Amino acid sequence: MRLSAEQAAFAKRLGHKFANGELLQRALTHASMSSANRPDNQRLEFLGDRVLGLVMAETLLSADVGATEGQLAPRFNALVRKETCAEVAADLGLGDVLRLGRSEMLSGGRRKQALLGDAMEAVIAAVYLDGGIEAARSLILTAWGNRIETVEEDARDPKTALQEWAQAKGHKPPQYREIARSGPDHAPVFTIEVALQSGETSRAEAPSKRRAEQAAAKALLDRLGG
Missing domain, CATH: 3.30.160.20 (Double Stranded RNA Binding Domain)
Structure with missing residues (x-):
């Protein structure tokens, strides 16, 4: 399935060239826009949450080989929480390409933290299904950027x-x-x-x-x- 110009530009910002553009379109489709022929992104969100968790857990373990579980857990939670996913989504301009129903669009859905966070997880899943775990890892580490390096400060509650x-x-x-x-x-x-x-x-x-x-x-x- 051919991506629109806006979707193609978004894929370029992700740093991933989709072999199956339908995966990205599904990841960008909110439930308010779904239909029998247009599935929403909820199943992808479920998968993307797990892919994000795996990549972040491995990254944190590698970054600090002496850290205890008690030290790693708050860092992990700070990196995978919905607010952080929404911040990354906003950095990538994901809200601009979300496919929303009219009511959700009128209520400002493109800027809602929950929608952005969920869609970011769905996008991660789309990249994972299209290109495998290394493609997903590349996206996550690039998109999260220095959040990973500074997570100790963010993890302090x-x-x-x-x-x-x-x-x-x-x-x-x-x-x-x-x-x-x-x-x-x-x-x-x-x-x-x-x-x-x-x-x-x-x-x-x-x-x-x-x-x-x-x-x-x-x-x-x-x-x-x-």
């Missing part, structure tokens, strides 16, 4: 660190509260406040509650010197 700080002081666990939510449904901004038993508080904004909670925890830790 500020919420866990803040809770450990509070426990060391004999305090109750930090409390998180949603202060506000703004922006359209497809691009919300959450304001979260974290508070300690001792009275210290901090607020942060982010496109997801999880990231806002982490940012608020980090801000409070920085202020406390923790």
Whole structure:
């Protein structure tokens, strides 16, 4: 099946020449656009998640032969989580070539984190099925780039660190509260406040509650010197 000009340009950004263009088209097809003759990308997403996990696990093991499972697990989670997949998808311009139904398109689907993350996993599967594990590995390592080298910083969870700080002081666990939510449904901004038993508080904004909670925890830790 022949790729459109936009799809061909996207494949070039991936660094992979598809022998079977239908695989890429399926990877870019959201459920809102699927039909009996146009399967969506959910099955590919399932496979791509596993391929990504295998490549990242092998890469992390090779990069640090002395690391324990406890050290590797948070690094792995930081690299394969949906938010990271969505960031990589945005870097590649994947949203511009997503095949969406009208309602999903009107609601800003091309910028939705969940859709981008899922589609990125599906694209990985498409490359894997088309070119094998080495082609998929090349795509992943290139697209993730220096995220792999800097993952130790990303893997540090500020919420866990803040809770450990509070426990060391004999305090109750930090409390998180949603202060506000703004922006359209497809691009919300959450304001979260974290508070300690001792009275210290901090607020942060982010496109997801999880990231806002982490940012608020980090801000409070920085202020406390923790």
